Amino acid sequence: MKVFGEIRHEQVKIGGESGKAYSSLRSTDLFSAAAIMGILALIVINKAGGLIYNRTFGDGLNQLGTNDYLVLAGTFHGVHAITTRLSPIKPQQQVGADGIPGRPDPPSGLEVLETENFWLQCFNTLTGTKFLLFTDTLQTNVDIAMRKVYDLYADYVTKNPFYQLENPIRCDTFDRKLNSYIRETNNAR
Protein backbone atom coordinates (compact mmCIF):
# COMPACT_ATOMS: atom_id res chain seq x y z
CA MET A 1 0.00 0.00 0.00
CA LYS A 2 1.33 3.40 -0.83
CA VAL A 3 0.19 6.41 1.05
CA PHE A 4 0.57 9.65 -0.77
CA GLY A 5 -0.48 12.85 0.72
CA GLU A 6 0.53 16.31 1.52
CA ILE A 7 1.12 16.43 5.18
CA ARG A 8 0.57 19.88 6.39
CA HIS A 9 1.49 21.46 9.60
CA GLU A 10 -2.03 21.59 10.96
CA GLN A 11 -2.77 17.94 10.32
CA VAL A 12 0.36 16.59 11.80
CA LYS A 13 0.15 18.38 15.08
CA ILE A 14 -1.38 15.34 16.67
CA GLY A 15 -0.87 16.43 20.20
CA GLY A 16 -2.51 19.80 19.85
CA GLU A 17 -1.28 22.69 21.94
CA SER A 18 -0.36 20.52 24.85
CA GLY A 19 1.46 17.93 22.78
CA LYS A 20 4.95 19.33 23.07
CA ALA A 21 6.59 16.10 22.01
CA TYR A 22 4.82 16.13 18.70
CA SER A 23 5.03 19.78 17.83
CA SER A 24 8.50 19.44 16.43
CA LEU A 25 7.46 16.73 14.04
CA ARG A 26 5.98 19.16 11.56
CA SER A 27 7.13 18.07 8.18
CA THR A 28 8.15 21.55 7.19
CA ASP A 29 10.60 21.67 10.06
CA LEU A 30 12.32 18.40 9.59
CA PHE A 31 14.35 19.21 6.52
CA SER A 32 13.92 22.86 5.76
CA ALA A 33 17.24 23.44 4.04
CA ALA A 34 16.20 23.32 0.42
CA ALA A 35 19.73 23.17 -0.92
CA ILE A 36 20.43 19.83 0.65
CA MET A 37 19.79 16.95 -1.66
CA GLY A 38 19.76 13.23 -1.84
CA ILE A 39 19.44 10.83 1.02
CA LEU A 40 18.88 12.88 4.11
CA ALA A 41 18.35 10.56 7.02
CA LEU A 42 18.01 6.97 8.14
CA ILE A 43 15.99 5.62 11.02
CA VAL A 44 15.91 1.97 12.05
CA ILE A 45 13.09 0.65 14.19
CA ASN A 46 13.20 -2.78 15.81
CA LYS A 47 10.28 -5.17 15.72
CA ALA A 48 8.94 -3.92 19.02
CA GLY A 49 8.75 -0.34 17.79
CA GLY A 50 11.88 0.86 19.55
CA LEU A 51 14.29 3.24 17.88
CA ILE A 52 17.63 1.51 17.39
CA TYR A 53 19.36 3.85 14.97
CA ASN A 54 19.05 7.35 13.63
CA ARG A 55 21.42 9.42 11.55
CA THR A 56 21.16 12.45 9.35
CA PHE A 57 23.48 12.89 6.41
CA GLY A 58 24.83 16.27 5.48
CA ASP A 59 25.13 19.57 7.27
CA GLY A 60 22.40 22.01 8.02
CA LEU A 61 19.68 19.43 8.58
CA ASN A 62 17.29 19.90 11.40
CA GLN A 63 17.79 17.51 14.25
CA LEU A 64 15.07 16.35 16.53
CA GLY A 65 15.71 15.76 20.18
CA THR A 66 16.47 12.22 21.24
CA ASN A 67 13.12 11.94 22.91
CA ASP A 68 11.36 13.13 19.77
CA TYR A 69 13.09 10.48 17.71
CA LEU A 70 11.94 7.83 20.16
CA VAL A 71 8.39 9.12 19.96
CA LEU A 72 8.60 9.30 16.19
CA ALA A 73 9.76 5.67 15.98
CA GLY A 74 7.06 4.41 18.30
CA THR A 75 4.37 6.42 16.57
CA PHE A 76 5.47 5.32 13.13
CA HIS A 77 5.47 1.72 14.28
CA GLY A 78 1.89 2.09 15.47
CA VAL A 79 0.73 3.87 12.37
CA HIS A 80 2.38 1.20 10.24
CA ALA A 81 0.53 -1.50 12.15
CA ILE A 82 -2.72 0.32 11.53
CA THR A 83 -2.06 0.70 7.81
CA THR A 84 -1.57 -3.07 7.49
CA ARG A 85 -5.20 -3.43 8.52
CA LEU A 86 -6.68 -0.75 6.32
CA SER A 87 -6.91 -2.73 3.11
CA PRO A 88 -10.54 -3.21 2.13
CA ILE A 89 -9.59 -6.22 0.03
CA LYS A 90 -9.75 -9.55 1.80
CA PRO A 91 -6.55 -11.58 1.62
CA GLN A 92 -7.16 -14.59 -0.55
CA GLN A 93 -6.36 -18.06 0.58
CA GLN A 94 -3.83 -19.22 -1.96
CA VAL A 95 -3.67 -22.82 -2.98
CA GLY A 96 -0.43 -23.84 -4.61
CA ALA A 97 -0.13 -25.98 -7.71
CA ASP A 98 0.40 -29.02 -5.50
CA GLY A 99 -2.85 -28.40 -3.67
CA ILE A 100 -1.27 -27.32 -0.41
CA PRO A 101 -3.06 -24.44 1.22
CA GLY A 102 -0.63 -21.56 1.17
CA ARG A 103 0.20 -18.90 3.62
CA PRO A 104 -1.11 -15.61 2.23
CA ASP A 105 1.32 -12.73 1.95
CA PRO A 106 1.01 -10.40 4.89
CA PRO A 107 -0.37 -6.95 4.11
CA SER A 108 2.56 -4.66 3.52
CA GLY A 109 1.33 -1.57 5.27
CA LEU A 110 2.72 1.88 4.66
CA GLU A 111 5.62 1.92 2.23
CA VAL A 112 5.96 5.47 1.05
CA LEU A 113 5.05 8.78 2.56
CA GLU A 114 5.40 11.86 0.43
CA THR A 115 5.34 15.45 1.49
CA GLU A 116 6.21 18.72 -0.15
CA ASN A 117 9.72 18.66 1.25
CA PHE A 118 10.76 15.08 1.59
CA TRP A 119 10.02 11.53 0.68
CA LEU A 120 10.01 8.78 3.25
CA GLN A 121 10.44 5.21 2.17
CA CYS A 122 9.82 2.42 4.65
CA PHE A 123 11.28 -1.03 4.17
CA ASN A 124 9.88 -3.63 6.52
CA THR A 125 12.18 -6.65 6.50
CA LEU A 126 10.75 -10.15 6.84
CA THR A 127 12.12 -10.22 10.36
CA GLY A 128 10.13 -7.12 11.30
CA THR A 129 12.88 -4.52 11.41
CA LYS A 130 11.92 -1.28 9.70
CA PHE A 131 14.32 0.90 7.74
CA LEU A 132 13.12 4.44 7.11
CA LEU A 133 15.00 6.44 4.51
CA PHE A 134 14.28 10.13 4.21
CA THR A 135 15.23 11.61 0.87
CA ASP A 136 14.44 14.74 -1.07
CA THR A 137 11.47 14.44 -3.40
CA LEU A 138 13.61 14.11 -6.52
CA GLN A 139 15.74 11.19 -5.34
CA THR A 140 15.60 8.20 -7.65
CA ASN A 141 16.51 4.59 -7.01
CA VAL A 142 15.59 4.71 -3.36
CA ASP A 143 14.97 0.95 -3.53
CA ILE A 144 18.57 0.31 -4.47
CA ALA A 145 19.83 2.51 -1.66
CA MET A 146 17.52 0.66 0.70
CA ARG A 147 18.90 -2.74 -0.33
CA LYS A 148 22.41 -1.46 0.16
CA VAL A 149 21.61 -0.16 3.63
CA TYR A 150 20.08 -3.54 4.48
CA ASP A 151 23.19 -5.30 3.16
CA LEU A 152 25.38 -3.13 5.36
CA TYR A 153 23.12 -3.80 8.32
CA ALA A 154 23.25 -7.56 7.74
CA ASP A 155 27.03 -7.43 7.46
CA TYR A 156 28.22 -4.93 10.00
CA VAL A 157 25.48 -5.02 12.59
CA THR A 158 24.01 -8.50 12.89
CA LYS A 159 27.30 -10.23 12.22
CA ASN A 160 29.05 -8.27 14.93
CA PRO A 161 29.01 -10.81 17.76
CA PHE A 162 28.95 -8.10 20.40
CA TYR A 163 25.92 -6.38 18.99
CA GLN A 164 22.89 -7.43 21.00
CA LEU A 165 19.94 -8.00 18.71
CA GLU A 166 17.05 -5.54 19.01
CA ASN A 167 19.21 -3.06 20.91
CA PRO A 168 20.46 0.35 19.78
CA ILE A 169 23.08 0.02 17.06
CA ARG A 170 26.46 1.25 18.13
CA CYS A 171 28.77 -0.14 15.51
CA ASP A 172 31.47 2.17 14.19
CA THR A 173 32.12 0.17 11.06
CA PHE A 174 28.45 0.32 10.16
CA ASP A 175 28.50 4.10 10.68
CA ARG A 176 31.57 4.48 8.49
CA LYS A 177 30.38 2.24 5.67
CA LEU A 178 26.96 3.82 5.72
CA ASN A 179 28.37 7.33 5.63
CA SER A 180 30.70 6.62 2.77
CA TYR A 181 27.96 4.90 0.78
CA ILE A 182 25.52 7.77 1.29
CA ARG A 183 28.14 10.36 0.50
CA GLU A 184 28.99 8.54 -2.70
CA THR A 185 25.33 8.30 -3.72
CA ASN A 186 24.61 11.90 -2.89
CA ASN A 187 27.71 13.16 -4.68
CA ALA A 188 26.82 11.21 -7.78
CA ARG A 189 23.76 13.38 -8.30
Add this chain to the structure above:
Amino acid sequence: MSASKAARVGEEIWKGRVDKVNAELVVLTYGTIVAQLCKDFDSDYVQVNKQLDKMGYNIGLRLIEDYLAKSNTMRRCSNFRETADMLAKVGFKIFLNITPTVTNWTSDNKQFSLVFEENPLADFVELPDDGRAQDELWYSNIFCGVLRGALEMVQMQVEAHFISDVLRGNDTTEMRVSLIRYIDDELPPEDD
Protein backbone atom coordinates in the same frame (compact mmCIF):
# COMPACT_ATOMS: atom_id res chain seq x y z
CA MET B 1 9.33 -20.16 -5.83
CA SER B 2 9.68 -23.59 -7.39
CA ALA B 3 12.37 -26.02 -6.29
CA SER B 4 14.31 -25.73 -9.53
CA LYS B 5 14.22 -21.97 -9.41
CA ALA B 6 15.39 -22.06 -5.80
CA ALA B 7 18.33 -24.21 -6.87
CA ARG B 8 19.22 -21.69 -9.56
CA VAL B 9 18.99 -18.78 -7.13
CA GLY B 10 21.20 -20.59 -4.64
CA GLU B 11 23.77 -21.37 -7.32
CA GLU B 12 23.80 -17.78 -8.50
CA ILE B 13 24.31 -16.29 -5.06
CA TRP B 14 26.98 -18.84 -4.20
CA LYS B 15 28.89 -17.95 -7.34
CA GLY B 16 28.52 -14.23 -7.26
CA ARG B 17 27.84 -12.84 -3.84
CA VAL B 18 29.53 -15.00 -1.25
CA ASP B 19 33.04 -14.69 0.13
CA LYS B 20 34.61 -18.13 0.30
CA VAL B 21 36.66 -19.43 3.16
CA ASN B 22 39.02 -22.37 3.45
CA ALA B 23 37.07 -25.53 4.34
CA GLU B 24 39.73 -26.76 6.74
CA LEU B 25 39.33 -23.61 8.78
CA VAL B 26 35.65 -24.35 9.22
CA VAL B 27 36.16 -28.03 9.98
CA LEU B 28 38.91 -27.39 12.49
CA THR B 29 37.13 -24.51 14.19
CA TYR B 30 33.93 -26.45 14.57
CA GLY B 31 35.80 -29.56 15.64
CA THR B 32 37.63 -27.62 18.33
CA ILE B 33 34.39 -26.20 19.65
CA VAL B 34 32.73 -29.60 19.90
CA ALA B 35 35.80 -31.21 21.45
CA GLN B 36 36.12 -28.40 23.96
CA LEU B 37 32.45 -28.69 24.89
CA CYS B 38 32.89 -32.43 25.45
CA LYS B 39 35.79 -31.63 27.75
CA ASP B 40 33.96 -28.85 29.58
CA PHE B 41 30.89 -30.96 30.18
CA ASP B 42 32.87 -34.06 31.13
CA SER B 43 31.57 -35.99 28.15
CA ASP B 44 27.96 -35.34 29.11
CA TYR B 45 26.86 -35.57 25.49
CA VAL B 46 23.27 -34.65 26.17
CA GLN B 47 24.54 -31.33 27.48
CA VAL B 48 26.91 -30.95 24.55
CA ASN B 49 24.03 -31.45 22.11
CA LYS B 50 22.06 -28.84 23.99
CA GLN B 51 24.91 -26.33 23.93
CA LEU B 52 25.51 -26.85 20.23
CA ASP B 53 21.84 -26.30 19.57
CA LYS B 54 21.92 -23.12 21.63
CA MET B 55 24.97 -21.80 19.82
CA GLY B 56 23.32 -22.58 16.52
CA TYR B 57 20.18 -20.78 17.62
CA ASN B 58 22.16 -17.62 18.29
CA ILE B 59 23.83 -17.92 14.92
CA GLY B 60 20.48 -18.44 13.21
CA LEU B 61 18.99 -15.29 14.71
CA ARG B 62 21.74 -13.30 12.99
CA LEU B 63 22.32 -15.36 9.91
CA ILE B 64 18.76 -14.90 8.70
CA GLU B 65 19.36 -11.22 7.94
CA ASP B 66 22.34 -12.14 5.82
CA TYR B 67 20.30 -14.78 4.05
CA LEU B 68 17.51 -12.31 3.34
CA ALA B 69 19.89 -9.59 2.21
CA LYS B 70 21.94 -11.86 -0.05
CA SER B 71 19.00 -13.70 -1.55
CA ASN B 72 17.11 -10.44 -1.96
CA THR B 73 14.02 -12.13 -0.59
CA MET B 74 11.15 -9.71 -0.62
CA ARG B 75 8.26 -11.96 0.19
CA ARG B 76 7.81 -14.83 2.53
CA CYS B 77 7.42 -18.45 1.48
CA SER B 78 3.85 -19.28 0.65
CA ASN B 79 3.92 -22.68 2.34
CA PHE B 80 6.19 -24.91 4.37
CA ARG B 81 7.21 -26.93 1.33
CA GLU B 82 8.62 -23.81 -0.25
CA THR B 83 10.39 -23.02 3.02
CA ALA B 84 12.04 -26.44 2.96
CA ASP B 85 13.24 -25.97 -0.60
CA MET B 86 14.61 -22.52 0.14
CA LEU B 87 16.40 -23.84 3.22
CA ALA B 88 18.05 -26.67 1.38
CA LYS B 89 18.71 -25.11 -2.00
CA VAL B 90 19.42 -21.51 -1.07
CA GLY B 91 20.32 -21.42 2.62
CA PHE B 92 22.61 -24.43 2.86
CA LYS B 93 23.92 -23.70 -0.60
CA ILE B 94 25.08 -20.16 0.02
CA PHE B 95 26.54 -20.75 3.47
CA LEU B 96 28.03 -24.24 3.06
CA ASN B 97 27.83 -25.05 -0.64
CA ILE B 98 25.82 -28.18 0.04
CA THR B 99 22.23 -29.00 -0.91
CA PRO B 100 20.69 -31.53 1.43
CA THR B 101 17.81 -33.49 -0.04
CA VAL B 102 14.33 -32.62 1.14
CA THR B 103 12.34 -35.80 1.61
CA ASN B 104 10.01 -37.89 3.80
CA TRP B 105 7.20 -35.38 4.03
CA THR B 106 4.34 -36.19 6.33
CA SER B 107 0.91 -35.97 4.74
CA ASP B 108 0.01 -32.78 6.60
CA ASN B 109 3.04 -31.04 5.02
CA LYS B 110 4.39 -30.03 8.38
CA GLN B 111 7.34 -32.36 8.75
CA PHE B 112 10.19 -33.25 6.48
CA SER B 113 13.69 -34.65 6.53
CA LEU B 114 16.89 -33.11 5.31
CA VAL B 115 19.27 -35.81 4.17
CA PHE B 116 22.88 -34.69 4.03
CA GLU B 117 24.87 -36.51 1.38
CA GLU B 118 27.85 -34.45 2.40
CA ASN B 119 28.53 -32.56 5.56
CA PRO B 120 31.49 -30.20 5.62
CA LEU B 121 31.43 -30.03 9.41
CA ALA B 122 32.08 -33.74 9.74
CA ASP B 123 35.06 -34.20 7.41
CA PHE B 124 37.87 -36.13 9.13
CA VAL B 125 35.75 -36.69 12.24
CA GLU B 126 35.61 -39.91 14.24
CA LEU B 127 33.52 -39.87 17.38
CA PRO B 128 35.28 -40.82 20.63
CA ASP B 129 35.05 -44.56 21.30
CA ASP B 130 34.01 -44.29 24.91
CA GLY B 131 30.95 -46.39 24.18
CA ARG B 132 28.56 -43.47 24.65
CA ALA B 133 29.42 -40.82 22.07
CA GLN B 134 28.23 -43.12 19.30
CA ASP B 135 24.82 -43.28 20.92
CA GLU B 136 24.47 -39.85 22.47
CA LEU B 137 26.43 -37.17 20.63
CA TRP B 138 24.87 -35.49 17.62
CA TYR B 139 28.04 -34.00 16.22
CA SER B 140 26.41 -31.54 13.81
CA ASN B 141 23.68 -30.50 16.19
CA ILE B 142 24.52 -26.84 15.62
CA PHE B 143 22.53 -27.06 12.36
CA CYS B 144 19.33 -27.76 14.29
CA GLY B 145 19.79 -24.60 16.29
CA VAL B 146 20.61 -22.52 13.24
CA LEU B 147 17.38 -23.59 11.54
CA ARG B 148 15.35 -23.00 14.67
CA GLY B 149 16.80 -19.52 15.21
CA ALA B 150 16.61 -18.42 11.61
CA LEU B 151 13.04 -19.60 11.07
CA GLU B 152 11.90 -18.11 14.35
CA MET B 153 12.98 -14.70 13.08
CA VAL B 154 10.69 -15.10 10.09
CA GLN B 155 7.71 -16.11 12.21
CA MET B 156 7.99 -19.89 12.13
CA GLN B 157 8.37 -21.97 15.23
CA VAL B 158 10.05 -25.22 14.29
CA GLU B 159 11.59 -28.18 16.03
CA ALA B 160 14.64 -29.82 14.49
CA HIS B 161 16.69 -32.81 15.52
CA PHE B 162 18.95 -35.40 13.97
CA ILE B 163 17.68 -38.94 13.68
CA SER B 164 20.73 -40.51 12.09
CA ASP B 165 24.34 -39.64 11.40
CA VAL B 166 26.96 -41.44 9.33
CA LEU B 167 29.43 -40.64 12.11
CA ARG B 168 27.44 -43.01 14.29
CA GLY B 169 27.61 -45.71 11.68
CA ASN B 170 24.16 -45.00 10.19
CA ASP B 171 23.71 -45.14 6.45
CA THR B 172 22.64 -41.53 6.15
CA THR B 173 22.78 -38.24 7.99
CA GLU B 174 19.21 -37.17 8.41
CA MET B 175 17.59 -34.28 10.22
CA ARG B 176 13.90 -34.10 10.99
CA VAL B 177 12.29 -30.66 10.86
CA SER B 178 8.74 -30.03 12.10
CA LEU B 179 6.70 -26.89 11.86
CA ILE B 180 5.05 -26.25 15.20
CA ARG B 181 3.25 -23.09 14.24
CA TYR B 182 3.41 -19.83 12.38
CA ILE B 183 3.99 -17.01 14.81
CA ASP B 184 1.59 -14.41 13.49
CA ASP B 185 1.09 -11.54 15.82
CA GLU B 186 -2.44 -11.66 16.89
CA LEU B 187 -4.35 -8.79 18.33
CA PRO B 188 -5.58 -9.28 21.86
CA PRO B 189 -9.28 -10.13 21.85
CA GLU B 190 -11.42 -7.06 21.57
CA ASP B 191 -13.42 -5.78 24.49
CA ASP B 192 -17.10 -6.07 23.82
